[in-house]
Amino acid sequence: MRGVPAAVSPRRLAALCAVFLLVTSCGGGRSGEGAADRPPGAPTGVTAEAGSATSVHVMWNAVAAADTEVSRYEVYQGTTKVKEVPGSKHMVDVTGLRPSTVYVFTVRARDAEGRLGPSSREVRATTPGAAADDSAPTRPAKLRGRAAGSRAVQLSWSASTDDRGVVSYDIQQGGTKIHSVGGNQTAAVVTGLRPGTRYVFTVRARDAAGNLSPAGAAVRLTTAGSGAAAPTAPTGFRATSHRSGGAYYLDLSWVPPRVDGVVTEYEVHLDGRAATSLVQGGDASRARAAYRFYVGREAGVTHRVRIRAMLPDGTWGGFSAERTVTTGPRR
Known part of the structure; x- marks a missing residue:
């Protein structure tokens, strides 16, 4: 077996090591190390259907990432990215298109580490011709x-x-x-x-x-099965108040429910009524989340607050525990 020739300089040896790093490490890398660096796979089951003369509905199957969850999907029209949706969504409407035109779409998955997977297979959809039309179809x-x-x-x-x-x-x-x-x-x-x-x-x-x-x-x-599926209410819900710029705010934090997919939308109920909603986007954390919102300028006001999540299947989950918060003391 031949070793490294004596004539090889340290500089050339370093260059060879850099090349060989694509396969292994000069220092003898650890087994299985590359598996943690794999991006998500290509989405499958991609379809595209014209929704109108100016829109196309694109759908696909969920992708399992190699070592972290898919955080979002990117939809491409030709080579141009035209839409981005959270990892919990597997469909999108591409709008602003031209009538009587053939469009080509692909979908790619990006994981929580930012790694972008390969493109899906191409799918085509043809938008119908446009016409002046003020009459809606009959109801199904x-x-x-x-x-x-x-x-x-x-x-x-x-x-x-x-x-x-x-x-x-x-x-x-x-x-x-x-x-x-x-x-x-x-x-x-x-x-x-x-x-x-x-x-x-x-x-x-x-x-x-x-x-x-x-x-x-x-x-x-x-759906079939017992109702003992994973709890759908946010847990560990906390609520405090603070004063800033002469106004009072509620500071909320919670742990998202452990359900299939990523939860990106929540609804806050204040004093028994829906007060505000928030959308966190495709990079929403599965650990503790937080939100702050304005409740007024008056001190000594007591509020009841709770929160619930919009689940990936389109239903509202259960409410968190309700907390009672009082704005700062009256002066």
Whole structure:
């Protein structure tokens, strides 16, 4: 076996080591070290459907990162990034497009360490032609559904009619759009739900001009499984008050609920009513979170406060424990 020739200079040896670092370490690196540096994989199951003459609905399956959670997804139109959504979301509407145009989309996942994974396969969607149209489609009728296990439901409905044609159907859960299918489809499978949970779904039809029908009759479904899924209320909720610039603020902190996906939206209830909401974005922490908001200029006022999370499946989670806070002493 040959060793390193004596004629190799220290400088050249250092250069060789730099090259070999791509494979191993000159000092004999640790086994499995590279696994922690892998970015997320490419998203699968990517689809694109025209939602109107100027929009396309893009969907994909969740990606499991190599060693940290996916913090956000980036959607590309050609080579240009056009949308970014939190890791808990697996769909987005790309708007501001041109009618009668073919568009190509890909999706990439980025993990909590900032590593960007490879692109998904390309998917294409063609927007329909635009036309002057003020008439919305008729509402979808005969919405039916059934639970498909503990985390999915199957829905079907009767087709809507429109003077120029239905382009897509929006599936809504509790008033929030969570899915979309093409106008030639009258069925959908909604995934990413929680076991043993009751959901209310409605469907609305959309035409090429973006006119949206009224919602059809709702269907109520309960996923299979016990209701003993992971608790959905924030824990460790704390509330204090401080004074700044002649005004009083509440300082809140909590631990997000441990549910599938990342929670990015919360609603704060003050004295029994919804007072404010906050959206933390794709990099929301799964450890302790914090928020501060204005409550007035009067001292000696006692408030009751609690918080709840919008879960990745589109439902509100349980409320945190309620805390009582009094602004500074009256003067």
